[in-house]
Amino acid sequence: MxxxxxxxxxxxxxxxxxxxxxxxxxxxxxxxxxxxxxxxxxxxxxxLSYGKLIAAHVDPIEKKPLFHFLPGSQSYSIAAPGCNFRCAWCQNWDISQLTARNDPERLALTAPEQVVKAAVQSGCKSISYTYTEPTIFYEFARDVSALAREAGLRNVWVSNGYMTGQMLDENLPLMDAINVDIKAFDDAVYRKYAGAHLQPILDNCVTLKKAGVWLEVTTLLIKGVNDDEAQVSGLAEFIADKLGQDTPWHISRYYPQPQFQEIAATPPETILKAVKVGKEAGLQYVYSGNLGRNEDTHCPVCGELLVDRRSLWLTGNRVEKGVCPKCGTKIAGVWE
Ligand code: SF4
Known part of the structure; x- marks a missing residue:
């Protein structure tokens, strides 16, 4: 073995x-x-999945998505197979769920040093633990993270947020940023689709925020699953009240996946309505994902266009030393 x-x-x-x-x-x-x-x-x-990488790519940090963390930088992104959830609509189903093809025993062993070396050589500013659930390959992520820090790289998690407090306590000092996918604001939805519970995820988001890890939230909006008004407004209010109005929220449009065709693509107007609900809850940075629109960042005080993006590519960044160049408002995020 x-x-x-x-x-x-x-x-x-x-x-x-x-x-x-x-x-x-x-x-x-x-x-x-x-x-x-x-x-x-x-x-x-x-x-069983230590060092058994199923994916290793250089991605724009915007793809995580993280819009307020080193914008325009590249992140060396790795994944090992396996997940603790079984969400039917998973966009990475072929690598998150174990199959004969991605059985860890059949994958070559990669050393943490190799990952860090590849990240440095490709000019990345961070390493992302992503695509599948990094909690599940925690030991490897942790070993890479320690070496990454020594090499001057930041560590980014893209997670379902279902790790324990013990894991967070141990790993928080090595985490720089995280995007947590809050899939719904209803425990029954979590139980039905993920076999999990909502509250630990909300608690972990609060812990991460308090610890100073840069946090952005993503929600994939799916018709009939999590798009009802109570869930959308409940989640918007949770983010605003418990995580802070300056926490970015990415509301993404769902498209049917090969293994889950039962539900049609989310109508664009559902996404736009949810964005409006987020803004009405006081959130300063609410982004619509997968709509084919520009997802720009504006100053929450004077409205100045600060960061413009075409799809996932940054095309302009006017934030100077973390502030709006027009009115001087501090813009939440890690800018350099
Ligand atoms: S508790 Fe441990 S073994 Fe069980 S799903 Fe989570 S990481 Fe895997």
């Missing part, structure tokens, strides 16, 4: 309890957790 001893677990009544995500799987001898990449072998928990 090509595996790496896992962090964050304990033994209870002869079973291993994995303490990496809020599923807190109780794993018997020889069995795996829900994510399928952590196994109990002779009473020790192992990560």
């Amino acid at each position: 090509d595996a790496h001893e896992a962090r964050l677990w304990t033994t209870i009544d002869g079973k291993i309890e994995c303490q990496l995500c809020h599923h807190y799987c109780k794993i018997r001898e020889g069995r795996k957790g829900l994510c399928q990449v952590r196994r109990n072998v002779d009473g020790v928990l192992y990560s």
